[in-house]
Amino acid sequence: RSRGLGDVYKRQVLKNANLIDGVSDQPREGATIIIDNGKIADVMSGGSVSGEFIIDCQGGWLLPGLWDAHVHLSPFFDTPDDPIERAILYGHNAMLALSEGGITGLRVVGIDQWLDVVWKNAFASGKYLGPRILAGGHFITTTAGHAITHPAAKEVDGPVEFARAIREEIKHGVDHIKLNLTGGIMGADWDRHWHNFLLEEEMEEAFRISRQRDIKIVAHAANPKAVKDAVIAGAHSIEHGYIMDEEGVQMMSERGTYFVPTLCISHLTPKQVTNKWEHEYLELAKIPDRLVGRADDAMPQHREWFQAALRSNLKMAVGSDIGPLKDGALLEMGLWVRDGATPMQAIHGATRIAAEVSGVGTQFGTVEFGKIADLIVLADNPLDDINNIRSLQMVFKEGVLVVDKR
Numbered sequence: 001r002s003r004g005l006g007d008v009y010k011r012q013v014l015k016n017a018n019l020i021d022g023v024s025d026q027p028r029e030g031a032t033i034i035i036d037n038g039k040i041a042d043v044m045s046g047g048s049v050s051g052e053f054i055i056d057c058q059g060g061w062l063l064p065g066l067w068d069a070h071v072h073l074s075p076f077f078d079t080p081d082d083p084i085e086r087a088i089l090y091g092h093n094a095m096l097a098l099s100e101g102g103i104t105g106l107r108v109v110g111i112d113q114w115l116d117v118v119w120k121n122a123f124a125s126g127k128y129l130g131p132r133i134l135a136g137g138h139f140i141t142t143t144a145g146h147a148i149t150h151p152a153a154k155e156v157d158g159p160v161e162f163a164r165a166i167r168e169e170i171k172h173g174v175d176h177i178k179l180n181l182t183g184g185i186m187g188a189d190w191d192r193h194w195h196n197f198l199l200e201e202e203m204e205e206a207f208r209i210s211r212q213r214d215i216k217i218v219a220h221a222a223n224p225k226a227v228k229d230a231v232i233a234g235a236h237s238i239e240h241g242y243i244m245d246e247e248g249v250q251m252m253s254e255r256g257t258y259f260v261p262t263l264c265i266s267h268l269t270p271k272q273v274t275n276k277w278e279h280e281y282l283e284l285a286k287i288p289d290r291l292v293g294r295a296d297d298a299m300p301q302h303r304e305w306f307q308a309a310l311r312s313n314l315k316m317a318v319g320s321d322i323g324p325l326k327d328g329a330l331l332e333m334g335l336w337v338r339d340g341a342t343p344m345q346a347i348h349g350a351t352r353i354a355a356e357v358s359g360v361g362t363q364f365g366t367v368e369f370g371k372i373a374d375l376i377v378l379a380d381n382p383l384d385d386i387n388n389i390r391s392l393q394m395v396f397k398e399g400v401l402v403v404d405k406r
Helices: 083-101 112-124 158-171 200-212 224-233 246-255 276-285 289-311 325-338 343-350 352-357 386-390
Strands: 011-019 028-036 039-045 053-056 061-064 066-071 103-108 132-134 139-141 153-155 176-180 216-221 237-240 258-260 375-378 392-397 400-404
Touching (some): 066 325, 083 103, 246 289, 276 325, 325 343
Parallel strands (some): 176 216
Antiparallel strands (some): 011 028, 061 375
């Protein structure tokens, strides 16, 4: 059952909740959350309250809505050739992320025809029910760069072309710029993650234009040199970091650079899956054997540097880089815990820190006074088992109950 976004109540009360607020490392029992005009007006412990719309959470677990901070909106490896089919598929995939996964926010880091801007505006209009989108438009790479067979790729060469490409993305309304500085795991035979792609002058111009226009750079950087070059240049976030070094981790820590590790890319293979949800993903994804081998080879170092980032307390956000989007962030959170994070660290990575890296941390990502009330309620405790994040009961968007599975 769902209520339309137009059905806004002046004052709403969610009571009898076990609260994980995205800030504290300790949950709060018996919490009451007051929502007024779509924002959190108070967070209380118990108490007698009244409102136009009262929901008894009956001991359910109330969290900020989840975010996936590295997505492309496409659900599987096979993307339709027809752009209209892609547009519909992307929007439907995003809608299911909210209604089935409790994903209330997405940071898109590569899509064709600025369809993320289209769906961002469609969902913001209230005519369609879906998550909030921070749009990245195309990802910018070089000729013979990473993932050039994907329709999201924009191949450019030389400083002038990089400047023009970034300006074009800005003109179409993106929130950030995605630069592919290296190769990756999922790519052609010559597209390897230890290869750096940009010339020094291309890198300098890309970051110069972005600073001039005050837009953040999302850096696909998968080896130590690329990571350090990106941090020095002022990247807002490092994506993947399959191979890093201690110097690079230290630099990220000192400069406050965000890290989005995307463990799903190297960890979800037939040799590595451990539960039914991971098996189901592999059945849908049908990853080619040559890419499975590349993922298996890359996993040990990827895990090593994820764990180093944990020890260094880097600002790490959950981003899956896979689809369907209703499962991506949930699978990624499970992999975080498997690789040594606590369930609470995974939750913070998918709420507060993911909202921060998306540029909207002042409005979303925690259950605090003044924040917009994008919330979820779970039946079971995700701190006991991170896979309980799947026990979704309710989703609220701006305080409105839009998904009710009770």
